[in-house]
Amino acid sequence: MYIKQKKSWEISENEATCESLYLNRRKLLQAAGLAGAGLMIGGTPSFATPISGFPPIRNSEYTLDRALTSEQDATTYTNFYEFGSSKNIWRKAKKLSTDPWLVTIDGLVDYPIQIDASELVKKLGGMEERLYRHRCVEAWSMAVPWSGFSLSNLVKFASPKSDAKYIRMETFFDPDVAPGQKQSWYPWPYVEGLTLNEAKNELAFLAVGLYGKAMQNQNGAPIRLVVPWKYGFKSIKSITRFTFTNERPVSFWEELSPKEYGFWANVSPWVPHPRWPQDRERVLGGGYVKTQLYNGYEEEVSYLYKDKYTDDKRELFY
Numbered sequence: 001m002y003i004k005q006k007k008s009w010e011i012s013e014n015e016a017t018c019e020s021l022y023l024n025r026r027k028l029l030q031a032a033g034l035a036g037a038g039l040m041i042g043g044t045p046s047f048a049t050p051i052s053g054f055p056p057i058r059n060s061e062y063t064l065d066r067a068l069t070s071e072q073d074a075t076t077y078t079n080f081y082e083f084g085s086s087k088n089i090w091r092k093a094k095k096l097s098t099d100p101w102l103v104t105i106d107g108l109v110d111y112p113i114q115i116d117a118s119e120l121v122k123k124l125g126g127m128e129e130r131l132y133r134h135r136c137v138e139a140w141s142m143a144v145p146w147s148g149f150s151l152s153n154l155v156k157f158a159s160p161k162s163d164a165k166y167i168r169m170e171t172f173f174d175p176d177v178a179p180g181q182k183q184s185w186y187p188w189p190y191v192e193g194l195t196l197n198e199a200k201n202e203l204a205f206l207a208v209g210l211y212g213k214a215m216q217n218q219n220g221a222p223i224r225l226v227v228p229w230k231y232g233f234k235s236i237k238s239i240t241r242f243t244f245t246n247e248r249p250v251s252f253w254e255e256l257s258p259k260e261y262g263f264w265a266n267v268s269p270w271v272p273h274p275r276w277p278q279d280r281e282r283v284l285g286g287g288y289v290k291t292q293l294y295n296g297y298e299e300e301v302s303y304l305y306k307d308k309y310t311d312d313k314r315e316l317f318y
């Protein structure tokens with residue numbers, strides 16, 4: 001449950017968390033003999049400590065084959081269906097309050113926790129800047145500097161149990177703030193997932209900033225996923241929950257249209273979308289370039305899919 005604009009001292013803990021989650025966590029803690037041991041690291045945040053450390057140092061290992069997209073384009077042409085299906089939602093997204101921002105880490109972990117995003121960032125340390133290409137399934141692309149840290153740091157921090165195979169991520173749900181969520185034909189909240197092996201790949205990134213500054217709401221503040229070898233819809237914004245599980249998560253777009261937006265969603269120029277080709281892309285700011293397999297990150301990620309090729313090539317790409 002997304003936390004509304006009440007201050008933490010006005011609410012009790014079981015109001016501040018989804019009831020069932022609260023009960024689950026209590027059960028888990030009781031089972032472990034840890035009830036009351038104060039495992040809610042950071043606690044329900046009572047006041048804002050903004051995420052700091054901008055601009056981080058650029059990691060020179062990540063280079064581009066094209067010019068950076070202008071900050072103006074990357075921050076005003078955005079997909080964030082919670083605020084509407086147009087690309088021009090950046091003004092509407094200002095209504096989202098991202099500080100404090102409670103993040104839940106639960107599922108197949110020894111100690112489920114809730115932690116404020118700014119505390120989480122401190123725990124994960126090592127903020128850096130990376131230049132990544134981004135390829136939307138709609139065949140437009142950009143190239144931008146993200147600030148953040150490897151998703152593998154979060155996996156280590158969460159310390160999943162050995163039977164965890166997937167990580168499921170969820171966006172906030174608050175229709176009063178995000179009018180798109182009043183459209184009940186969508187399966188809100190937005191959900192995405194990766195295999196744990198994908199999540200541990202060095203390229204999988206949790207971004208908290210863009211262009212050396214704190215993330216703006218329209219780009220997924222305060223914390224979002226960036227998986228540049230997959231179509232953009234996998235890169236879920238404004239994450240409130242990370243759940244480790246042994247069941248493959250069904251993502252938002254997969255639930256709506258599984259043939260068009262499957263679980264894997266790896267970028268491939270030779271597997272067309274059912275309704276349009278995918279062999280080239282429109283670059284934000286002007287021009288077209290050829291689309292590359294795994295969006296140009298084949299060397300880094302192809303090992304993940306070596307044993308998965310089947311006769312149906314589509315399987316890995318949608």
Ligand SMILES: Nc1nc2c(c(=O)[nH]1)N[C@H]1C(S)=C(S)[C@@H](COP(=O)(O)O)O[C@H]1N2
Pocket residue numbers: 074077078079080081082135136137171190218219220231232233234235236237238
């Ligand atoms: N919660 C949420 N995350 C989301 C989306 C969305 O609608 N809601 N859109 C996705 C899509 S389709 C793309 S292409 C990228 C766009 O990221 P950007 O707007 O920062 O370029 O965010 C992805 N993450």
Ligand SMILES: [Mo]
Pocket residue numbers: 079135136137138231232233
């Ligand atoms: Mo997208």
